[in-house]
Amino acid sequence: MANDQSYGEGIEFTAEIPEEFERVLTPEAVAFVAKLARLATDRNHELLQARQERQRRIDEGELPDFLPETEEIRESEWTVAPYPEDIADRRVEITGPPDRKMLINALNSGASSYMTDFEDANCPTFRNMLDSQRNLMDAIDETITFDDPKTGRKYELAGRLTELANLMPRPRGWHLFEEHMLVDGKAVPGGVFDFGLYFFHNAKKLLDLGSGPYFYLPKMESHKEARLWNDIFVAAQDELGIPQGTIKATVLIETILATFEMNEILWELREHSAGLNCGRWDYIFSYIKKLRNHDLILPDRAEITMTVPFMRAYSLLTIKTCHRRGTFAMGGMAAQIPVKGDKEQNEKAYAAVYADKEREAKDGHDGTWVAHPGMVATAKEAFDKYMPQPNQIDKQLPDVNPTAEDLLRAPEGHITEKGFRNNISVGIQYMAAWLAGRGAVPVFNLMEDAATAEISRAQVWQWIHHPQGILEDGTEVNEELFDRVMEEELDRIKNEIVGPERFEQDEFEKAAELFSELSKRDEFEEFLTLPGYELIK
């Protein structure tokens, strides 16, 4: 175990650091993270406070809209700094948590980039966070290998790092803190911990290889949150003597509030921007969460596709905004993954991914996300067809001018018992995996992660708490119905889906307890990973 005395004044670790991770938490790397934390932590808390105040105003009737005070930024002509040539072509980006095997598989997958996920697809145990950093260090040293004890298979990189997918880590969002590292008695913002360690160990090596420190930034709700990231980038580059503007970050537009501040977010990060991405799953979650006190009730999760009007308006506005500012408009995640042992369902999954990517490419997106290596070729085929050049940033969309009403209008649809059941079952299955340390899992042939599970959780809460929470057969959604359905679904999970043995081993009972508590309580919990973190840290 590393000795916390060696880390310097005001720096403390609240958990043992296994020896194998001492090369991640070197005194120099820790001091670097501490420096960034001292810059960021209080501002992070103020920004979270501002989120609460905004929510209070929305609860009282205010609706999100474009900000009058930043009109000048929206109306004037400017572009972000040019992108580096090695990320000119981002047509297919694979995503996933950087566990050792997945990291090697993702780098070798044929995708243009790998969104290396410390957020939605990751369960933030201290071990997972440190293991991910170590795996990334080994990948960038080009020494990473993995011997799978279960299969005996050996894994290694399929070529030089620069011939493989570009690494684009996504640090944790501003709501998550790394409670195992304290600086001046305060937990370090999770994103600062993830970004700081990665940048400290790898930025110079990436530049020497001819690549660079590229990032994704999640779950922001305002341009002021982007300003904090920009200040962190400036300080980090300064500290390591790396030229300003070297970092390039793509911001996920995945909250209903950020959609009204796309220009402003790009402006804040203009020296460091690599565009925006449509984080569709968190976006739906955010819509439900932020507008929960309004009569804007969404139908079953399966009916909220990218083609319903408010989602389409958001995606087209992202493309318009990014291209006007000279940068990438990345598409989002199709949650379908290959279906083993069912040819028909498998073909449907591939067709759904192709249709999603075809629409994105035709609309003007510059690339897209897939959740599984098996889907890379399918997404690439769609983009190659409609975008033979590396990107289509020069495609302008002057006629796209959605109003606030267009962006906020709830789609028509149905709330069904099937949808209600599915939300409960998926939510419990996901939380059970998460509590066992896994942040992304296949459930009912779809990729589920923290963002998709949040939709399920938020819908159940909303239908229980809102007078319009009525199933299409007229049944009122209430706690009694919830208790009955949850018991039936738990029984099904135990006896038909995972089997009694795994049910006992994994955390299904604990997950059900948490899911039930969050669904029934009157106050809406901001993120399910917050009470979840209390159970795993």
Ligand SMILES: CC(=O)SCCNC(=O)CCNC(=O)[C@H](O)C(C)(C)COP(=O)(O)OP(=O)(O)OC[C@H]1O[C@@H](n2cnc3c(N)ncnc32)[C@H](O)[C@@H]1OP(=O)(O)O
């Ligand atoms: C809303 C959002 O934020 S989207 C972004 C966040 N979410 C994600 O990143 C989820 C990414 N996807 C995944 O984590 C996985 O695909 C899962 C968990 C859904 C399914 O994983 P598995 O159950 O392992 O799938 P499956 O058994 O089909 O995998 C086949 C092979 O592909 C590999 N694989 C699957 N998904 C990935 C991936 N995303 N990256 C790299 N390799 C992968 C597996 O490791 C396995 O490798 P092997 O043949 O060498 O053993």
Ligand SMILES: O=CC(=O)O
């Ligand atoms: O992070 C992506 C999303 O869809 O959420």
Ligand SMILES: [Mg+2]
């Ligand atoms: Mg997300």
